[in-house]
Amino acid sequence: MTTFLLGIGLILCFLVLLVLYRVVFGPGVFNRVAAISAIGTKTLIILLIMGFLYNRVEMFIDISMVYALLNFIGCIAAAKYLEMEK
Amino acid sequence: MVFRKDDIIVNTISRILIPFIQLYALYVIMHGHYSPGGGFQGGVILGASLVLLLLTRGYDETRLKIPENSMKLFASAGVLIYAGVGLLCLFFLGNFLDYSKLAVLLHVDPAQARSLGILAVEIGVGFAVMAVMYSIFLDISTGGVLAEDEEEE
Amino acid sequence: MEVTLLIQAADESFRLLENARVQAVELLNTAVKLTSETRYVEARKVASLFRGAQDAKSGLQNFLATFILLFAFWVILSGKFDAFHLSLGVICTFIIAYLSHDLLFANVRVGDIRVIVQRFVTYMPWLIYQIVTANMHVAYLALSPRMPINPQIITFKTKLESDISWVTLANSITLTPGTITMDIQDGEFVVHALSKKVADDLNTGEMEDRVAHIFMEADHIYIQDVLDVARIFGEMKKVA
Numbered sequence: 001m002t003t004f005l006l007g008i009g010l011i012l013c014f015l016v017l018l019v020l021y022r023v024v025f026g027p028g029v030f031n032r033v034a035a036i037s038a039i040g041t042k043t044l045i046i047l048l049i050m051g052f053l054y055n056r057v058e059m060f061i062d063i064s065m066v067y068a069l070l071n072f073i074g075c076i077a078a079a080k081y082l083e084m085e086k
Numbered sequence: 087m088v089f090r091k092d093d094i095i096v097n098t099i100s101r102i103l104i105p106f107i108q109l110y111a112l113y114v115i116m117h118g119h120y121s122p123g124g125g126f127q128g129g130v131i132l133g134a135s136l137v138l139l140l141l142t143r144g145y146d147e148t149r150l151k152i153p154e155n156s157m158k159l160f161a162s163a164g165v166l167i168y169a170g171v172g173l174l175c176l177f178f179l180g181n182f183l184d185y186s187k188l189a190v191l192l193h194v195d196p197a198q199a200r201s202l203g204i205l206a207v208e209i210g211v212g213f214a215v216m217a218v219m220y221s222i223f224l225d226i227s228t229g230g231v232l233a234e235d236e237e238e239e
Numbered sequence: 240m241e242v243t244l245l246i247q248a249a250d251e252s253f254r255l256l257e258n259a260r261v262q263a264v265e266l267l268n269t270a271v272k273l274t275s276e277t278r279y280v281e282a283r284k285v286a287s288l289f290r291g292a293q294d295a296k297s298g299l300q301n302f303l304a305t306f307i308l309l310f311a312f313w314v315i316l317s318g319k320f321d322a323f324h325l326s327l328g329v330i331c332t333f334i335i336a337y338l339s340h341d342l343l344f345a346n347v348r349v350g351d352i353r354v355i356v357q358r359f360v361t362y363m364p365w366l367i368y369q370i371v372t373a374n375m376h377v378a379y380l381a382l383s384p385r386m387p388i389n390p391q392i393i394t395f396k397t398k399l400e401s402d403i404s405w406v407t408l409a410n411s412i413t414l415t416p417g418t419i420t421m422d423i424q425d426g427e428f429v430v431h432a433l434s435k436k437v438a439d440d441l442n443t444g445e446m447e448d449r450v451a452h453i454f455m456e457a458d459h460i461y462i463q464d465v466l467d468v469a470r471i472f473g474e475m476k477k478v479a
Contacts (some may be wrong), residue, residue: 062122094402109309113313113317116331
């Protein structure tokens with residue numbers, strides 16, 4: 001079970017690196033904001049998998065819930081700011 | 087940035103989520119002993135929930151619910167609680183912030199008194215952090231011009 | 240010879256009329272069953288109107304409902320059931336329910352909350368099944384070498400009424416891969432779809448019907464069918 005979860009975690013890390021390309025080279029700022037929001041969702045799952053691997057799921061559930069919240073609010077704030085800019 | 091726009095999806099989801107976010111922040115403050123959290127983290131989440139309220143409802147409606155003066159009161163109250171608990175320990179002939187001396191006041195054993203003392207201090211920190219985060223966001227987004235200043239002129 | 244044909248024609252027409260009568264009775268029964276649900280909802284609405292929803296009374300109900308929901312959430316979050324933590328929970332929930340009691344249940348429609356929650360829970364597996372099938376289709380689109388996508392923007396008007404059902408439909412459309420809800424303007428959905436197949440899946444309107452079924456809305460459409468069928472039924476009774 002741990003090997004399976006470890007494999008999934010590594011695949012998700014690889015996917016995060018793929019999305020990182022858009023953050024660096026995205027033409028314009030909207031691409032970057034959307035890519036950071038996508039990285040946030042994958043970070044959640046990676047945190048939970050780490051919680052399973054360390055046998056302390058309760059602690060990591062709290063952390064990932066906070067990160068999901070802040071990702072949501074950050075995305076909305078960035079979108080409102082960019083709308084105002086134009 | 088803090089004007090109300092008729093955006094149904096974001097407004098509805100925010101108004102449903104805000105009480106749960108605030109309750110989660112208070113949970114994080116109160117359970118700082120057992121799980122990751124504590125005063126500062128809970129204060130940040132509380133401040134983030136107020137920022138969400140400001141973003142979706144607009145400045146005029148939020149000002150009726152949360153006037154800016156109350157934020158000054160919250161920040162001062164937070165620091166007062168922190169320093170007040172420390173001074174209370176001084177009055178009972180201990181060091182500053184030596185919570186075990188509070189055992190006489192609360193009728194518990196010294197270890198429990200330390201735990202309760204830390205909880206009280208964390209609550210103060212949470213208030214102060216929430217007030218400061220909300221004030222900074224309001225200041226930056228409205229360009230430093232509050233409506234009360236405009237009305238005086 | 241003509242008489243035989245005439246008798247055969249009359250026989251055939253009587254058989255057709257009998258079939259039509261049976262189908263009309265079935266349709267009327269279904270419509271009556273559905274309108275009884277609408278009638279129940281309408282009766283509750285009228286009763287609540289006569290009860291008089293003053294501000295203070297609905298405020299207290301909102302406060303209590305918010306308090307119970309938030310306290311359940313607190314108990315789920317913290318697994319400790321000793322008196323100290325529970326009393327802390329009661330104090331915190333009281334403060335938050337007092338400050339934001341008008342936020343959570345602002346536009347609550349009259350309807351049985353238990354039925355709505357139960358139907359919502361049974362809607363989830365269907366949604367998950369839709370997500371899985373759409374996922375496989377989008378994966379096939381993204382991984383094939385020439386990427387046959389056909390991005391288009393669809394606008395459609397919905398028959399849903401309250402904002403919670405709008406938000407549920409918009410979130411369901413966005414959760415399904417291939418479609419994203421861009422905006423809701425005056426009850427009109429603006430949706431961006433990736434290919435023609437997902438656009439056709441959206442245009443059948445099955446998701447909208449299911450969401451309307453959850454929140455017990457858009458039932459008044461069936462009343463018109465009942466009126467039409469009743470008129471036909473009445474004519475057939477006169478004939479038979």
